[in-house]
Amino acid sequence: MTPLKWLITVIALLSVGFIVILTVQNQQKNPPNFDLVGQLTPEIEGVTASGEFIDLGQILQQNRSKPPSGQTWVAVNFFASWCSGCITEHADLLRFHEEGVISSGGEQCPTQLLGVTFNDTKSAVEDFFVQFGGDWPVLVGPETNQIALDFSVLTAPETFLIAPSGLVVLKVIGPVGYEKLAEVVSC
Amino acid sequence: MLTRKSFRVFSWVLLLATFVTALVIGIVDRSDIQTSADRAAGLASTIACPQCSGQPVSESNAPIAEVIRAEIKNQVDSGLTDGEIRAFYRTKYGDWVDLNPGNDGIEMLVWVSPFLIAGVALGGMALAFSRRRDADTDNELSDESRERVQELRATYESGESNRGQNE
Numbered sequence: 180m181t182p183l184k185w186l187i188t189v190i191a192l193l194s195v196g197f198i199v200i201l202t203v204q205n206q207q208k209n210p211p212n213f214d215l216v217g218q219l220t221p222e223i224e225g226v227t228a229s230g231e232f233i234d235l236g237q238i239l240q241q242n243r244s245k246p247p248s249g250q251t252w253v254a255v256n257f258f259a260s261w262c263s264g265c266i267t268e269h270a271d272l273l274r275f276h277e278e279g280v281i282s283s284g285g286e287q288c289p290t291q292l293l294g295v296t297f298n299d300t301k302s303a304v305e306d307f308f309v310q311f312g313g314d315w316p317v318l319v320g321p322e323t324n325q326i327a328l329d330f331s332v333l334t335a336p337e338t339f340l341i342a343p344s345g346l347v348v349l350k351v352i353g354p355v356g357y358e359k360l361a362e363v364v365s366c
Numbered sequence: 367m368l369t370r371k372s373f374r375v376f377s378w379v380l381l382l383a384t385f386v387t388a389l390v391i392g393i394v395d396r397s398d399i400q401t402s403a404d405r406a407a408g409l410a411s412t413i414a415c416p417q418c419s420g421q422p423v424s425e426s427n428a429p430i431a432e433v434i435r436a437e438i439k440n441q442v443d444s445g446l447t448d449g450e451i452r453a454f455y456r457t458k459y460g461d462w463v464d465l466n467p468g469n470d471g472i473e474m475l476v477w478v479s480p481f482l483i484a485g486v487a488l489g490g491m492a493l494a495f496s497r498r499r500d501a502d503t504d505n506e507l508s509d510e511s512r513e514r515v516q517e518l519r520a521t522y523e524s525g526e527s528n529r530g531q532n533e
Contacts, residue, residue, distance in 0.1 A: 193479065297433070333430055
């Protein structure tokens with residue numbers, strides 16, 4: 180084989196090897212936090228549609244001074260008025276908000292439902308609640324983008340249940356049912 | 367007046383200078399003369415929409431792409447570097463959302479291999495040309511062949527002159 184043919188062969192092998200390496204290598208140096216379950220919740224701070232300031236950290240801080248039966252579980256629901264799944268789950272969220280969760284011992288477990296708008300406007304969200312009911316706090320505004328990304332949200336609806344300790348104990352992609360939330364809450 | 371050899375050297379120097387200039391311009395960070403909107407648009411074109419298959423957020427209409435575009439603008443305005451912004455999305459959605467390959471580890475090959483392959487190709491071309499030139503030089507006739515050619519030429523020319531006289 181002539182030197183030129185050798186060179187062409189080397190180039191061809193380098194190219195093929197390079198493509199093969201890029202194809203088969205899929206190891207990630209930074210594993211994504213898609214699954215937040217078992218991790219501490221990201222911070223949530225913002226203003227609700229009614230103008231109230233909400234700080235999840237403050238709720239969790241208050242839990243520390245309460246007995247376990249008095250500590251609050253927080254369900255964070257990312258939703259939008261344009262998403263059909265959000266309409267599907269709304270009745271279950273309404274039940275969670277109004278009834279809360281009764282423990283196996285018959286005690287009422289303190290719960291808090293917190294809505295976070297996902298790529299939606301305040302007026303559309305207000306119309307949504309007028310139409311479907313519910314009066315739980317719903318964060319609106321540009322800060323909700325950062326919150327959604329901190330929770331690695333892909334689309335609405337997605338719901339996260341946060342234990343009184345601050346650990347995320349449940350993540351539901353798509354419409355969430357009341358039972359799904361209630362079976363995890365305990366006090 | 368340029369000789370042929372000096373003209374050839376001049377051409378190569380000019381080609382090299384053009385290549386180096388283009389390389390330097392390409393490498394120098396021009397972020398300081400970009401507006402924040404330019405930076406945000408540039409980042410949005412190299413961060414994949416996590417809900418789509420490899421499509422950059424700049425080209426996607428998915429709600430999450432709209433959220434990321436808005437947040438990139440916010441992050442740029444708040445003074446985060448491009449590296450910090452990319453790192454944020456890699457952490458949240460995985461390395462694959464960064465459409466720009468990294469400059470370390472195996473991803474470095476993406477940047478190095480074009481130069482490597484170009485270097486090997488240029489070397490190959492240079493070798494091929496030098497072999498052809500050597501081959502051209504080797505094509506000179508031997509004394510024996512030269513004598514034979516002269517004999518044939520003489521025979522041909524005498525034949526031509528005889529034909530001319532007959533006519």
